[in-house]
Amino acid sequence: MNKFVLMAAILGILAPAGRVYAAGSAVAGQAKAAVCAACHAADGNSVNSQFPKLAGQNAGYIVQELERFKSGYRKNPIMSGMAASLSDQDIQNLAAWFSSQKVTTGEADPSLVKAGEALYRGGDQSSEIPACLACHGPDGAGNGPMKIPALAGQHAEYVVSQLQAFANGTRTSQMMNPIASRLTPAQMRAVASYVQGLHTTPIQP
Ligand code: HEC
Ligand code: HEC
Structure with missing residues (x-):
């Protein structure tokens, strides 16, 4: 198991359900x-x-x-x-x-959704890319305490721009830089389209 998959697995296990709100008004x-x-x-x-x-x-x-x-x-x-x-x-x-606002979800491109879903849920072993869900959650809600962003419903164009920024190092993240640098442009587009159409399950109070 490579270290990124291991890290993802640990974070996945630790990920609690629900969302933590800030101390703000x-x-x-x-x-x-x-x-x-x-x-x-x-x-x-x-x-x-x-x-x-x-x-x-x-x-x-x-x-x-x-x-x-x-x-x-x-x-x-x-x-x-x-x-x-x-x-x-x-x-x-x-x-x-x-x-505290509810995110509106978009549509995934039908021609990309299968490849995007496979990558999001299973990663890509041949290029040591961990499953995105290990950290971002099965429904794309992220993880509040771990400061892992929600991706569900996010604009695909923005997601691609951030994956490119992580890949070329203009945005710094210990976790995302090595992952994004292994994604092909086609994988970026597919996974971005998939998350744009991903729905978070409502959080029960
Ligand atoms: C090991 C945990 C981990 C895994 C696995 C992971 N991510 Fe991330 N991701 C993070 C963290 C942490 C951040 C926040 C980055 C920061 O600013 O430090 C992040 C940020 C992002 C962002 C930026 C979101 C925004 O709102 O700006 C995108 C897009 C993203 N990840 C996509 C993915 C995709 C696609 C995959 C699967 C190929 C993936 N991530 C796998 C931990 C992970
Ligand atoms: C003129 C347009 C503009 C305005 C006004 C603006 N933003 Fe942004 N915001 C952006 C852009 C563009 C990005 C993406 C930056 C990048 O690519 O790293 C962004 C990114 C963000 C992010 C990071 C989101 C993520 O998923 O990582 C946060 C948080 C944010 N803005 C909050 C705010 C807040 C709060 C305000 C008001 C005080 C604000 N923005 C006003 C354009 C704007």
Whole structure:
């Protein structure tokens, strides 16, 4: 078993069900989210597929990424500027708001869905690619405490752009850099299309 599959297996076993919400105020976050709405939409279900959906995203992951844009660890000219003026409390509130919204799911391309599903659920042993579900979950809900993002319903175009950024190292992630660098362009497109059509099961209160 190679170390990435092993790591994935361990994380998969540890992955608890359900979602953890931030210590922020969703009401205050909704007000603050007015400046985000032009790109991400007021409820986080962005219409333009270049902009990630934030609705239903794990709060801890949203907080982590906003802090990373602010510190420059994750580089994006638009988001560095947006995050620069946010206080720690703003970040908690925005995460509480967007994570409490329901993500809308898209459609998978019928010609890609089989290949995408096989990769998401089973990985690709010949090129040592672990199954995505080991970390991102069988329904694509991710893992809040582990700060693993939800992928269900995410725009395929955005997913491909991030896989390319992980593969060429412009986005740094110990877990995703080695995985993405083994994906072929066709595998990226297929798995991205599959997750765009993936539905999360509703979380029971
Ligand atoms: C002008 C457009 C624009 C605005 C306004 C904007 N964003 Fe973004 N946002 C982006 C783009 C583009 C990305 C993808 C960056 C990348 O490729 O790394 C992004 C990424 C993100 C991510 C990472 C999501 C993920 O799945 O990793 C978060 C979180 C985020 N934005 C939150 C916000 C918040 C909160 C606001 C308002 C305070 C905001 N954004 C305003 C364009 C925008
Ligand atoms: C070992 C655990 C693990 C496995 C396996 C894994 N991921 Fe990830 N993935 C992560 C983590 C952790 C992040 C957050 C990256 C960061 O910013 O540090 C992430 C981030 C992502 C993102 C960025 C999402 C966003 O909102 O910006 C995409 C897309 C993604 N993974 C796709 C995949 C695909 C496709 C596979 C299967 C081929 C996969 N991942 C397998 C752990 C994993």
